[in-house]
Amino acid sequence: MSNFVVAVGGSGAKLMQSLVHMGAAGLLPAQRRKLFALLVDPDENNGNVQDCQALVKTYNQCHELLKTGSDDLFSAAINLEGPWTPIRDPRVDTLSEIFQYDKLVQAKAPDAELLDLFFEKQEINMSIKQGFRGRPSVGATVFAHSVRFDEPPWSDLKERIKAQSAEGSVRVILAGSVFGGSGASGVPTLVRLLASAFGGQVTNMHLGLVLFLPFFQFRPVPGEEIQADPAAFPMATAEALKYYHERGFLDFCNSIYCVGEEVPSQLVVSAVGAAEQRNEPHFIELVAGMGTMRFFNDQLPSKSGALAVAGRKSENTVAWDDLPYDEHKGRDLTRKLQQMAVFSVAYRYIFYPQIEAALTAGKSQTAFWVDHVERPKVDRALAGRALRELYDYVGKFLEWFLRVSTPHREGFVPGAINPNVFAVRESGSWRLKQIPEFNDRDFPDLLLNRLARTRLDCRSIYEKSARAVNDKNAAGPGLLVRAIYDACAA
Numbered sequence: 151m152s153n154f155v156v157a158v159g160g161s162g163a164k165l166m167q168s169l170v171h172m173g174a175a176g177l178l179p180a181q182r183r184k185l186f187a188l189l190v191d192p193d194e195n196n197g198n199v200q201d202c203q204a205l206v207k208t209y210n211q212c213h214e215l216l217k218t219g220s221d222d223l224f225s226a227a228i229n230l231e232g233p234w235t236p237i238r239d240p241r242v243d244t245l246s247e248i249f250q251y252d253k254l255v256q257a258k259a260p261d262a263e264l265l266d267l268f269f270e271k272q273e274i275n276m277s278i279k280q281g282f283r284g285r286p287s288v289g290a291t292v293f294a295h296s297v298r299f300d301e302p303p304w305s306d307l308k309e310r311i312k313a314q315s316a317e318g319s320v321r322v323i324l325a326g327s328v329f330g331g332s333g334a335s336g337v338p339t340l341v342r343l344l345a346s347a348f349g350g351q352v353t354n355m356h357l358g359l360v361l362f363l364p365f366f367q368f369r370p371v372p373g374e375e376i377q378a379d380p381a382a383f384p385m386a387t388a389e390a391l392k393y394y395h396e397r398g399f400l401d402f403c404n405s406i407y408c409v410g411e412e413v414p415s416q417l418v419v420s421a422v423g424a425a426e427q428r429n430e431p432h433f434i435e436l437v438a439g440m441g442t443m444r445f446f447n448d449q450l451p452s453k454s455g456a457l458a459v460a461g462r463k464s465e466n467t468v469a470w471d472d473l474p475y476d477e478h479k480g481r482d483l484t485r486k487l488q489q490m491a492v493f494s495v496a497y498r499y500i501f502y503p504q505i506e507a508a509l510t511a512g513k514s515q516t517a518f519w520v521d522h523v524e525r526p527k528v529d530r531a532l533a534g535r536a537l538r539e540l541y542d543y544v545g546k547f548l549e550w551f552l553r554v555s556t557p558h559r560e561g562f563v564p565g566a567i568n569p570n571v572f573a574v575r576e577s578g579s580w581r582l583k584q585i586p587e588f589n590d591r592d593f594p595d596l597l598l599n600r601l602a603r604t605r606l607d608c609r610s611i612y613e614k615s616a617r618a619v620n621d622k623n624a625a626g627p628g629l630l631v632r633a634i635y636d637a638c639a640a
Contacts, residue, residue, distance in 0.1 A: 152184040152314050153446045154307070154322040156340060159191055159332030160198040160429060161362045162325045166230070167202050167431070168439035170209050171547055175490035176222025177483050179447045182321070183225055186310060188303055189232035190336055192292070197428035199233050206230040208543045215536035218632040219623030222486055223493075234303050236296035244275050290335040297340065299347040308347055315352045321446050325360035325438070328390035328408075329383040333362065338394065345402050356404045358445045361394075363387050363410025365434045407441035409434050412465070415557040431553035433468045440473045443483060467565035468555075469599040488597055491551055493638040494544035495572050495596060496611055499588040501634055502541050509534045517616035522630035529626070536627040548572055548582055556580050564598065571596045611637045 157166045166187055172178070173185055191199050206228055213224045255262045299308050314320045324341050326333020337359060348355065364383040391408070400406065411434055437460075460474035470484045501518070508514035508523070512530065523533055552573050555564040571592045573580045590608045597606065614637035615630075624632045 152186050152310070152320070153178065153182050154311060154320065155185065155187040155442075156307075156322070156324045156344075157187055157189050157202075158324065158326035158336035158340065160196055161327040161333050163189055163191070163196065163198040163202040164429060164431065164435050165325045165360060165362075165438050165442070167205055167550065168435045169442060170202075170205050170228060171490070171550055172439050172443060172487070173226030173228055174209060174212075174224055174543070174547065175486045176220070176225055177443045177486055178226050180221065181318075182446060184227045184229070186229045186307075187231070188234060188307060189230065190235075190340070191233045191332055192235050192237055193332075194233050194235050196233070201428060203230065205546055208539065208546060211539040212536070212543050215532070215539060215627065216631050217623065217625045217628040218635065219619070219621035219625075219628065220632055220635060223490075223632070223635050231303055231306075236292045238296060290339050293336050293339040294343070297343050299343070304347075311348075311355060312352060315354055319354040319356060320352065321356050321358065323358045323360060323442055323445060325362075325442075327362040328394075329362075329364050329386045334386065334390060337361065338397075338399070341399070341403065356445075357402065358405040358442075359399070359403055359407065360438050360442060361390075361406065361408045362434065362438065363408055365409075365411035365414055365432055405445050407438065407445070409438045409441065413559050413561075415559040430558070431550050432557050433554045436468075436554045437472075437474060440475055440483070444475055464565070466561045467563045469565035471599070472565070484600075488600060489635070489639055490547065491567055492596060492606060492611075493635050494547045494551075495593065496608075496638050497631075497634060498541065498544050498548065499572065499583070499585055500590070500593075500608055500612065501615070502537075503585055505537050509537070518612075518630060518633060521616050521618070522633050523627070526629060528629070533627040533630075537631075540631060545582065552580055552582065566598055568592075568595050568598055 155166060155169065157163055166189065169185065169187075178185060189199055189202065193199070209224070209228060213227065216224055218224065297304055299305055311320055311322065322344070324337050324344070326337040328334050328337075341357060341359060345357065364387055387410075394406070411432075415430075415432055441460075462468055462472035470488070473484055475483055504514065504516050504519070508516070508519045509530065513524070514520070522528070523530075551567055552569050555567050555569055556562070569575075569580060572588065573582050574587065593608050594606045611634075615634045617633060617637070619629055619632050619636070621632065
């Protein structure tokens with residue numbers, strides 16, 4: 151069975167990246183391990199969208215090549231489509247062109263007067279190829295004009311949801327910001343259009359929203375006449391939340407998750423859109439991802455209008471216990487994330503140097519290689535491809551966890567993971583360590599603020615990795631990967 155995500159704008163794409171990593175760690179519910187996502191953005195070249203697409207591609211390579219037999223590791227089947235853009239014709243990218251404003255004026259049509267009433271001249275003639283630039287009214291108008299549930303990809307999404315509803319209840323999440331342009335306009339418009347499209351045809355569909363409140367700020371982009379203004383975010387947020395309340399979104403949405411941060415982080419690079427817009431991961435996306443998993447795992451409010459509030463113990467950090475989830479399942483999910491972090495560090499820095507040496511030499515005397523590759527007679531070409539794809543993926547995972555643990559804001563202290571184990575700080579920023587820079591003695595200090603179950607130890611993990619994997623579903627290079635993953639249980 152499937153879970154569905156409609157990720158709108160840059161914030162939606164960033165949430166999707168968190169969901170991919172959580173899917174890799176096994177956080178999706180056992181009965182619904184499929185995740186179908188549609189990216190929505192008027193800016194097809196948005197850097198955050200491109201990063202999301204690249205991550206899913208790497209993940210799916212691991213999912214297809216590594217038959218680990220694990221119910222957690224790479225168990226999720228992730229299908230990503232898009233980005234869908236509301237710009238139907240790339241040569242028509244302004245309100246004036248989309249609605250043929252000049253013709254309306256010549257005909258003295260009431261619609262021309264409406265456009266003049268609701269939009270400034272600059273907005274009517276503003277290109278939307280790089281997003282709506284903090285103008286949600288422009289975005290809502292364009293979305294409402296362009297979305298058609300009798301045309302792909304919306305017709306495909308509708309049919310997928312209907313097909314899944316025949317097997318059981320369906321979970322659909324829409325995600326985006328409330329203070330920018332694409333998410334602020336797209337999420338409320340799309341959820342209403344989606345609810346209207348089904349018109350009671352699917353009675354077991356549960357709708358949820360993930361709404362990003364302000365959590366970052368940026369400097370003005372030189373030379374751009376129209377752009378979002380961080381100083382206007384608080385007022386835009388207040389008006390957006392008022393709109394969601396007064397328009398009764400909780401009447402047809404089962405859950406609404408609002409996540410924000412009082413002390414905004416500073417974006418390293420400011421851009422209005424295109425490939426330059428690559429906002430770094432932030433712990434808010436981790437928190438939002440956990441909220442999404444709460445929704446997917448059937449932790450829905452027992453009554454309409456129920457309010458749940460989550461916060462963290464200390465303002466200057468985020469620890470494992472701060473991640474929002476119901477108590478009886480939360481610890482299991484955080485342990486899975488912890489194991490994924492341990493596995494990623496161990497694989498990249500402890501095991502992969504010897505794996506690469508074995509692949510280059512065509513043989514190895516190390517116990518884990520002999521027991522899980524040579525004796526089972528695993529095809530070395532297949533093993534090489536799969537194990538190198540895994541190396542690429544764990545690098546992306548560690549880069550993500552490093553960024554969510556070290557946001558660019560004053561006074562923040564990592565509370566879940568110790569970045570010094572696998573990263574170094576240079577010129578005010580962090581980067582992953584090169585393999586020669588890794589120190590085995592630092593490894594036991596990787597996980598912070600956890601209820602210790604086992605002590606992390608390089609030698610212990612190394613020895614455990616040679617143990618037999620008693621799972622007939624583990625095969626090929628996945629046999630070796632499963633052995634390492636099991637040895638890294640946190």
